[in-house]
Amino acid sequence: MEFFLDSISLIKWGLLSGILLGISISFTSPFLILKRNALFPHALTHIYFLAVFLTSLILYKLPLFLSFPFIVVFTLLFTSLIWILRRYTKFYEDTATSIIAHLALGLALIVAAKTYQYDARILSYLFGSLIGINYKDFCESLIVFFFTLFLFYRFYPLWIAQITDKELPGLDFKLANFSFLILITLQIIIGVKLMGVLLVSVLFIFSTTFVLQFIKSFKFLIILVSFLNIIGILGGAVISIFFDIPFSGAVVIFMSLYIFISFVWSFLR
Amino acid sequence: MSQIVIEVQNLYFYYEQHLVLEDINLKVEKGDFLALIGPNGGGKTTLAKCILGFLIPSKGRVFLWGKEIKNFKSWHKIGYVPQRAGDLIDSLTPLSVKEFLLLPFKWYDISLKPSLLDKLIEKFGMKNLLNKKIGELSYGQLQRSYIVRALISDPEILILDEPSVGLDFFTQEVFYETLEEFHKKGLTIILITHETWLLTKWVNKVACINQKLYFHGDHESFCVMAKKLEFFREYHKIEHTHW
Numbered sequence: 001m002e003f004f005l006d007s008i009s010l011i012k013w014g015l016l017s018g019i020l021l022g023i024s025i026s027f028t029s030p031f032l033i034l035k036r037n038a039l040f041p042h043a044l045t046h047i048y049f050l051a052v053f054l055t056s057l058i059l060y061k062l063p064l065f066l067s068f069p070f071i072v073v074f075t076l077l078f079t080s081l082i083w084i085l086r087r088y089t090k091f092y093e094d095t096a097t098s099i100i101a102h103l104a105l106g107l108a109l110i111v112a113a114k115t116y117q118y119d120a121r122i123l124s125y126l127f128g129s130l131i132g133i134n135y136k137d138f139c140e141s142l143i144v145f146f147f148t149l150f151l152f153y154r155f156y157p158l159w160i161a162q163i164t165d166k167e168l169p170g171l172d173f174k175l176a177n178f179s180f181l182i183l184i185t186l187q188i189i190i191g192v193k194l195m196g197v198l199l200v201s202v203l204f205i206f207s208t209t210f211v212l213q214f215i216k217s218f219k220f221l222i223i224l225v226s227f228l229n230i231i232g233i234l235g236g237a238v239i240s241i242f243f244d245i246p247f248s249g250a251v252v253i254f255m256s257l258y259i260f261i262s263f264v265w266s267f268l269r
Numbered sequence: 270m271s272q273i274v275i276e277v278q279n280l281y282f283y284y285e286q287h288l289v290l291e292d293i294n295l296k297v298e299k300g301d302f303l304a305l306i307g308p309n310g311g312g313k314t315t316l317a318k319c320i321l322g323f324l325i326p327s328k329g330r331v332f333l334w335g336k337e338i339k340n341f342k343s344w345h346k347i348g349y350v351p352q353r354a355g356d357l358i359d360s361l362t363p364l365s366v367k368e369f370l371l372l373p374f375k376w377y378d379i380s381l382k383p384s385l386l387d388k389l390i391e392k393f394g395m396k397n398l399l400n401k402k403i404g405e406l407s408y409g410q411l412q413r414s415y416i417v418r419a420l421i422s423d424p425e426i427l428i429l430d431e432p433s434v435g436l437d438f439f440t441q442e443v444f445y446e447t448l449e450e451f452h453k454k455g456l457t458i459i460l461i462t463h464e465t466w467l468l469t470k471w472v473n474k475v476a477c478i479n480q481k482l483y484f485h486g487d488h489e490s491f492c493v494m495a496k497k498l499e500f501f502r503e504y505h506k507i508e509h510t511h512w
Contacts, residue, residue: 034362157375164357164369164403167323170344171376212361216402221363 007241014133014247015237017141018194022203022229024141024148024187026222028180029208034163038209039094041201043101044188047078049125049197050108057115068140068189075185078104128196130237130247137193144186151179160218199248202255203229210258213265228258271298273335274426274457275320280329282315289315291481293329297459297474299425302452304472304488305461311479313461314352317428320459321349345377348419352430352461355411360404366414367399373422382423389417392447408435416444420451427451430461445471 008015032040051074055067078100085096112122124132152159158176161168191200207228208221215221236251243250275297282290290312297303305313318324320331322338331338333347370390374381390396393413398406406414412432419427427448433441441464449471452458460472475491477484484491 030363157372160364161372161376163362164364164372165351166357167318167321167351168376169321169323169347169349170342212363215363216400217365218363218368 011130011133011237013135013138014130014194015233017133017138017190018130018233018237019230020138020141020145021187021190021194022233023226024145025191025203026207026225026229027148027152028183028187029204029225030212030218030221031159031163031180032184032204033208033212037093038205039201040097041184041188041204043082043097044075044079044184045192045197045200046101046105046108048075048185048188048192050078050104050111051075052125053108053111053115053117056117057111071189072182072185075189076182079181079185124196125192126196126198127246128192128194128199128248130194130240133193137190141190144190147186148183151183155179195248195251199252202248202252203232206252206255206258207232210262213262228255232258271300273297274299274333275459276332276335277316277320278330278332280316280319280331281327282312282319282324283327284315288480290319290326290478293478293482295476295482295485297426297457299457300452300455301474302449302458302472303460303474303476305459305476305478306463307478307483313478314430316478317430317459317461321347321428345373345379345422346425348422348424348427350412350415350419350427350429350432353434354415354432355408358404358411360402362402362404364403365399366395366401366403366406369403369414370395370399370418370421373418377422379422381421385423386421389420392450393417409437409440412436413444424456426457426459428459428461431463432460433462433464 032038048071051071054074055070059067059070082093082096082100085091085099086093089096091099111117155176158171158173159180161171162173162177188200191203194200195203207225210228211221211224215224232251232255235254236247239245239254240247240250273296275295277293277295280290280293281288293316295316305316307313315324319326320333320338322331322341322344333341334343370386371381373379390399393416395410395413395417398410398414403411403414412435416429416432419429429448433444436444448458448460452471472488475484475486475488476482477491
């Protein structure tokens with residue numbers, strides 16, 4: 001027990017940051033899944049990976065806090081290539097997403113190798129670290145959390161409109177969709193530190209998919225997804241400590257329980 | 270003289286290099302029940318989308334209540350039921366029917382009229398469906414939901430793009446009877462349709478479009494025109510149509 005409490009004090013910023021992230025993601029993930037865009041966060045992590053290496057290449061002599069806006073801008077710029085590719089080549093959205101994601105990952109590895117960044121840090125980017133989260137990261141999660149609440153309040157009607165309709169008279173979705181993209185990017189940037197590039201999108205998919213199976217009303221969807229994301233992060237942390245396994249892997253194992261329940265639910269129904 | 274609620278002036282629309290609409294001039298008066306007819310690919314939906322502001326005409330202008338479309342703000346006054354409404358909805362969509370019907374109040378700066386809501390729910394037989402998940406409705410029920418949602422903001426114009434596709438004959442009858450009731454109370458309706466039997470029964474104006482506007486007038490004149498073979502030849506650039 002003493003070991004467990006000691007561990008908790010080591011990972012408290014990670015846990016608090018994870019809880020805030022779990023809640024923030026519950027405001028955006030339903031829209032991603034309902035727009036059949038569940039792979040998008042995963043693609044964004046690949047693009048983020050390139051943005052991190054490019055930023056560190058440019059800013060290696062400048063203070064660390066400057067890196068955040070640069071990473072956001074680079075990620076958004078590369079993400080806009082998906083839109084450009086779709087518009088000018090008429091590829092399907094998932095095809096364009098896949099092409100840009102793989103291109104970004106390939107470039108990221110080349111940049112990392114050629115700039116002497118191909119070391120242990122890569123592992124931390126790929127799989128995240130609960131212990132690595134500090135007070136600064138927690139503050140960033142808090143900012144993203146409040147930003148999520150603000151954008152949700154501002155654009156929720158337009159986000160939900162696109163679940164049921166492609167076009168509606170007098171409604172312009174451009175700003176709402178751009179805000180949504182910024183929000184997802186910020187959530188990914190925060191989430192990657194915790195869960196890693198390869199596994200952060202689990203937080204967007206597993207709980208939401210589970211809740212969507214049985215929820216009838218949008219009102220309770222976000223509350224339930226928040227709750228399950230928090231349980232997933234706490235449960236993952238406990239498993240990770242007791243069995244001495246990586247945190248992100250433990251979260252995935254814990255949350256896969258939701259998918260298993262979904263499967264049993266569908267089978268029994 | 271009746272008020273003109275929609276005016277389309279010299280409208281051209283190109284989709285990439287392909288000319289879809291050519292020099293369309295159309296005036297819709299308040300209280301019209303206008304059927305917009307024409308062959309597949311004739312530009313009916315494109316014209317409706319230009320009127321609704323979804324597409325920007327390559328040339329020409331659209332006015333709503335005398336205001337050019339880019340300056341028009343009162344969009345709640347136009348109800349719209351799209352072609353293949355409900356395509357995006359499935360069993361995972363987390364909205365109850367009631368939540369779905371009330372969505373326009375989140376989109377537009379308008380307040381709910383409870384009596385209108387009750388009346389529409391009653392009229393379209395939606396009372397027992399309100400607490401159901403929207404994705405659990407049958408196709409016909411979903412179509413009705415879209416129509417109720419379009420009417421719930423008490424619009425002055427209703428634009429319907431092939432709303433009765435997939436509905437059985439009886440449901441269609443009930444649907445058009447209900448539309449007729451709203452029309453009699455002053456609602457202006459634009460109906461994009463292929464169902465020619467409607468022309469003699471419900472509508473009072475007809476517009477035929479096949480890239481150009483070939484006819485626009487009351488339905489009696491249309492029937493007289495339609496009897497002339499010349500008109501058919503002119504209108505039917507595509508020979509396989511069922512006229």
